[in-house]
Amino acid sequence: MRARYRKLATALGIVGATEVEASPLIEDNLWGLETIEKDPIMVGTMGDLQPDCWARPTERRGRGKPGPVCAPAPPPVTISCMFDWKREPHRRFNPLNGEWVLVSPHRTDRPWQGQVEEAAAARQPEYDPQCYLCPGNARAGGVRNPAYTSTFVFDNDFAALKLDTPLDGCEQDGLLIVEPEPGLCRVVCFSPRHNLTIANMEPADLRRVVDVWADQFAELGAMPLIRHVQIFENRGAMMGASNPHPHCQIWSNHAIPNEVAKETAAQLAWRGARGTCLLCAYAMREQASRERVVEENESFLTVVPFWALWPFETLVLPKRHVTGLDGLAGAERNGLADILKRTTARYDRLFRVPFPYSMGFHQRPTDGAAHEEWHLHAHFFPPLLRSATVRKFLVGYEMLATPQRDITAEVAAERLRAV
Numbered sequence: 001m002r003a004r005y006r007k008l009a010t011a012l013g014i015v016g017a018t019e020v021e022a023s024p025l026i027e028d029n030l031w032g033l034e035t036i037e038k039d040p041i042m043v044g045t046m047g048d049l050q051p052d053c054w055a056r057p058t059e060r061r062g063r064g065k066p067g068p069v070c071a072p073a074p075p076p077v078t079i080s081c082m083f084d085w086k087r088e089p090h091r092r093f094n095p096l097n098g099e100w101v102l103v104s105p106h107r108t109d110r111p112w113q114g115q116v117e118e119a120a121a122a123r124q125p126e127y128d129p130q131c132y133l134c135p136g137n138a139r140a141g142g143v144r145n146p147a148y149t150s151t152f153v154f155d156n157d158f159a160a161l162k163l164d165t166p167l168d169g170c171e172q173d174g175l176l177i178v179e180p181e182p183g184l185c186r187v188v189c190f191s192p193r194h195n196l197t198i199a200n201m202e203p204a205d206l207r208r209v210v211d212v213w214a215d216q217f218a219e220l221g222a223m224p225l226i227r228h229v230q231i232f233e234n235r236g237a238m239m240g241a242s243n244p245h246p247h248c249q250i251w252s253n254h255a256i257p258n259e260v261a262k263e264t265a266a267q268l269a270w271r272g273a274r275g276t277c278l279l280c281a282y283a284m285r286e287q288a289s290r291e292r293v294v295e296e297n298e299s300f301l302t303v304v305p306f307w308a309l310w311p312f313e314t315l316v317l318p319k320r321h322v323t324g325l326d327g328l329a330g331a332e333r334n335g336l337a338d339i340l341k342r343t344t345a346r347y348d349r350l351f352r353v354p355f356p357y358s359m360g361f362h363q364r365p366t367d368g369a370a371h372e373e374w375h376l377h378a379h380f381f382p383p384l385l386r387s388a389t390v391r392k393f394l395v396g397y398e399m400l401a402t403p404q405r406d407i408t409a410e411v412a413a414e415r416l417r418a419v
Contacts, residue, residue, distance in 0.1 A: 086105060086408060086410065087105050087106060088105070088106070089102065089103065089104045089105070089106065090102075090103055091103070091402075092306060092307045092409075093307065094305075094307035095266060095270065095278060095282075095307075096262075096263050096266050096267075096278065096279070096305075096307075097259065097262040097263055097266060098262060098265070098266055099262075099403075100402055100403075101307055101308070101309050101402070101403050101404070101405060102402050102403065102404040102405070103404070103405055103406075103408060104404060104405070104406050105406065105407070105408050105411075107406040123195065124194055124195040124244050125194060125195060126193050126194055126195050127193075127194055128194045128245075131194055131243060131245050132145075132243065133145070133187075133189050133194075133243055133245035133247055134192070134194050134245060135147045135148050135149075135152075135192045139157055140157055140158070141157030141158070143157065148189070148192055149192055150191070150192070150205070150208055151188060151189060151190060151191070151208055151209060151212045152188070152189040152192075153186055153187070153188050153189075153212060153216065154186065154187055155184070155185070155186055155187075156185040156186060156187050156249065159184070159185035160183075160185055160251065161181060161182065161183030161184060161185050161251060161252075161253065162182065162183070163182055163183065163184045163225065164182070165180050165181060165182035165183075166180055167180050167182065167254075168180065179255065180254075181253065181254055181255055182225050182254045183225075183226065183251060183252050183253045183254055184220060184223070184226070184252045185249065185250065185251050185252070186216065186220075186249070186250040186252075187247055187248075187249055187250075188209070188212055188213070188216070188247060188248050188249075188250065189245065189246065189247045190205075190206075190209050190246040190247060190248070191205060191246050193246070194244070194245050194246075196246045197235070197246055197344065197348075197354060198233075198246070198340055198341060198344045199341060199344040199345040199347070199348050200345075201246070201341065203334070203337055203338060203341065206337040206340065206341055207333060207334055207337045209337070210325070210328075210333045210336050210337050211333065213231050213325050213361070214324075214325040214326045214328065214333070215326075216229070216231070216250055217229050217231065217324055217325050217326055217363065217366075218326045220250065220252040220366075221252070221324075221366030222366070223252070225254050226252045226253065226254065226366055227253065227254055227255065227256055227365050227366055227367040228252065228253045228255070228256050228257055228260055228365050228366060228367075229250060229251075229252045229253075229363075229366060230250065230251045230252070230253070230257065230260075230360060230361075231248060231249075231250050231325075231360060231361045232248060232249055232250075232251075232358065232359065232360030232361075233247075233248035233249070233357075233358070233359045233360070234249075234357075234358050235354070235355075235356055235357050235358075235359070236354065236355070236356025236357070237356070238356040238383055238384075238391060239356045239357060239358050239383065241356075256365050256367070259362075260362060260365065263362055264365065264371070264373070264374070266278065267279070267373040267374060267375065268373045270373070271372075271373040277321055277373070277375050278373075278375065279317055279375035279377060280321050280375060282317075283301055283303075283317045283319060286301065286303045287301060287319075291410050291413065292304045292305070292306060292409055292410060292413040293413065293417075294314055294343065294346065294413055294416045294417055295339055295342045295343050295346065296339075297335050297338050297339055297342075298319075298331075298335060299318060299319055299320070299331065299332040299334075299335030299336070299339075300316060300317065300318055300319065300332075300335050300336060300338075300339040301316070301317045301319060301339075302314050302315070302316050302317075302339055302342075302343045303315050303317070303413070304409045304410075304412045304413040304416070305409060306409055307409075308405070308409045308412065309381075309403045309405055310381045310382060310383065310392060310405070311382070311383075311384065311392055311405065311406075311407050311412060312347070312350065312382050312384065312412050312415075312416060313379070313380060313381055313382065313412075314343060314379075314380040314416075315377055315378070315379060315380075316336075316339055316340070316343065316377060316378040316379075316380070317375070317377050318332065318336075318375075318376055318377075320332065321375060322375070322376050323363060323364040323370075323371055323372065323374040323375070323376060324363035324364050324374070324376055325361065325363060325376065327376070328376075340378075343380065344357075346416050346419055347380075347382060347416075349419040350384075350415065350416060350419050351384060355382055355384065356382060356383060356384065357380050357381060357382035357383075358380075358381045358382075359378060359379065359380045359381070360378065360379055361376065361377070361378045362376070362377055362378070362379065363376045363377075364376075392405075
């Protein structure tokens with residue numbers, strides 16, 4: 001049994017996993033180990049190999065590393081439980097980060113007397129002379145933007161990271177630990193037009209944004225100090241966006257950030273235990289069941305993940321195994337632009353407002369390793385819960401114990417498909 005505890009701890013990325021002993025905490029999470037070992041979320045027998053992902057390795061390549069791997073395609077199947085898991089409270093395991101989410105479907109009818117947000121702002125003009133991101137305008141730092149006509153990339157004037165940060169750290173008694181964090185932050189303007197969003201951009205213009213993302217990932221990731229490149233967009237004042245002009249940010253770090261480290265550990269553990277890609281297997285499972293699929297094209301799939309935390313959270317997955325944006329072929333880049341446009345348009349139709357969200361890509365670290373375990377994906381984390389003015393908060397129990405949601409992933413997907 002101790003070996004099983006160690007295996008679970010390793011899979012969940014627990015520090016010192018080789019020394020972990022049996023404990024109630026680890027024992028309580030044995031269902032997570034069974035997820036890794038037996039895949040109860042994705043129950044069912046396996047079918048034929050699919051061409052869009054890794055093929056099961058039959059030989060080893062250079063330096064003893066296994067070749068590309070792929071999970072066989074599963075047949076359509078639903079979870080079989082001893083209780084009504086679509087109506088009763090239950091926990092769902094997230095194999096991508098090793099954490100649990102409490103789901104309480106019976107609470108969806110409770111009355112709401114909490115905070116109500118202001119309605120979305122009025123329509124924006126095509127050009128705003130006061131906007132520090134519009135072409136030709138002066139930015140907050142005093143630099144004037146060029147009269148750009150497509151995308152525009154610049155170093156953030158108020159960056160959270162500095163590339164010339166010294167690398168000397170310090171610690172005291174293992175309790176007070178400081179590590180320097182050099183890095184570089186950039187801003188990408190999607191378009192010169194102030195009033196556009198991903199949902200209403202032209203496909204060709206959005207494709208140029210995808211190309212910029214891929215180029216920036218490759219350029220920043222090639223810097224010796226940079227081990228992770230995080231591309232993300234905060235849309236809407238509710239998500240802290242300081243400017244409505246269509247843009248995103250890129251923070252490139254020396255250290256591997258927390259969430260990416262957890263996903264790296266989980267994908268490594270899955271590949272080590274099964275010889276397959278975690279998200280290849282998951283994407284095919286969702287394609288087979290269709291229950292949580294929201295959008296799909298030839299290259300990409302948008303689903304409400306089984307383990308979603310935010311009410312209308314979605315996960316965008318390439319159907320082919322690829323570790324980063326720079327690995328997407330031309331047609332796949334068109335497919336990414338298309339799936340992002342269609343997904344965000346569905347969000348806007350749900351409550352008939354410009355839907356706020358935080359969106360970001362997770363891709364392989366740029367620390368010099370190949371990271372074949374990594375499968376590129378994008379997370380959408382939108383806060384709206386019941387309407388355009390009622391949002392979800394992560395407070396109380398969720399901050400102190402376990403994240404919780406009311407509406408199930410299946411209901412959320414059904415509502416998004418209906419608009």
